[in-house]
Amino acid sequence: MSQQAKKPGGIGIPGILKGLATTARTMSKPAHTAEYPDAPPHLPPRSRGVIALLEENCTSCMLCARECPDWCIYIDSHKETIPATTPGGRERQRNVLDRFAIDFSLCMYCGICIEVCPFDALHWSPEFEYAELDIRDLLHEKDRLGQWMPTVPPPSALDEHSAEAAEIGATTRPGRLVRTTPARPPASRATPAGQQAESAPDTAPETPPETAPETGE
Numbered sequence: 001m002s003q004q005a006k007k008p009g010g011i012g013i014p015g016i017l018k019g020l021a022t023t024a025r026t027m028s029k030p031a032h033t034a035e036y037p038d039a040p041p042h043l044p045p046r047s048r049g050v051i052a053l054l055e056e057n058c059t060s061c062m063l064c065a066r067e068c069p070d071w072c073i074y075i076d077s078h079k080e081t082i083p084a085t086t087p088g089g090r091e092r093q094r095n096v097l098d099r100f101a102i103d104f105s106l107c108m109y110c111g112i113c114i115e116v117c118p119f120d121a122l123h124w125s126p127e128f129e130y131a132e133l134d135i136r137d138l139l140h141e142k143d144r145l146g147q148w149m150p151t152v153p154p155p156s157a158l159d160e161h162s163a164e165a166a167e168i169g170a171t172t173r174p175g176r177l178v179r180t181t182p183a184r185p186p187a188s189r190a191t192p193a194g195q196q197a198e199s200a201p202d203t204a205p206e207t208p209p210e211t212a213p214e215t216g217e
């Protein structure tokens with residue numbers, strides 16, 4: 001005997017009919033779901049979509065590559081000699097970035113490379129539309145990483161009640177006051193009236209010689 005949904009004290013309606021009625025009712029209403037790619041998703045501005053590279057800031061220090069847990073950052077560089085700018089000055093050397101690539105098929109988007117970069121050369125971009133049919137095409141070189149820089153959102157404003165940045169405070173603070181009064185003369189021993197005061201000795205008084213501890217015998 002089939003189970004039927006019965007209202008207490010009323011005529012029983014099969015559950016299938018109730019379901020069909022609900023379907024018919026909602027069919028005529030507009031859909032509430034917005035499906036990608038017809039509708040772009042509303043992502044938070046700080047979403048971890050892809051890592052962008054600001055090449056001018058990169059000094060090829062290799063810190064990000066060393067800290068990356070997946071070893072998916074590849075950096076090549078060479079040294080360049082900069083001639084001295086003044087006569088008799090010393091020439092300097094600097095690193096020139098030849099290659100900077102990230103393999104996004106290995107990257108786990110932990111953000112460690114961005115955190116450790118001391119020169120703000122790496123940034124999160126919310127851009128996520130870089131899927132490829134071939135996994136090998138997810139290895140992106142510095143030119144492609146640089147193209148994502150314009151999609152990096154600007155840093156958020158400081159909280160209005162936050163403390164002033166130390167650098168700003170240091171530049172606006174008045175300089176230290178320079179002591180103009182002469183320093184106090186060195187302390188002199190008390191002398192009888194009419195005699196010349198004897199100045200304190202320059203060296204510390206001799207310490208008494210060490211004596212052997214008493215044994216009590």
Ligand code: SF4
Nearest residue numbers: 068107108110111113
């Ligand atoms: S986000 Fe993490 S895994 Fe990806 S490149 Fe940076 S350090 Fe490596």
Ligand code: SF4
Nearest residue numbers: 058059061062064117
């Ligand atoms: S991105 Fe940053 S941490 Fe990585 S090599 Fe360049 S300067 Fe160093």
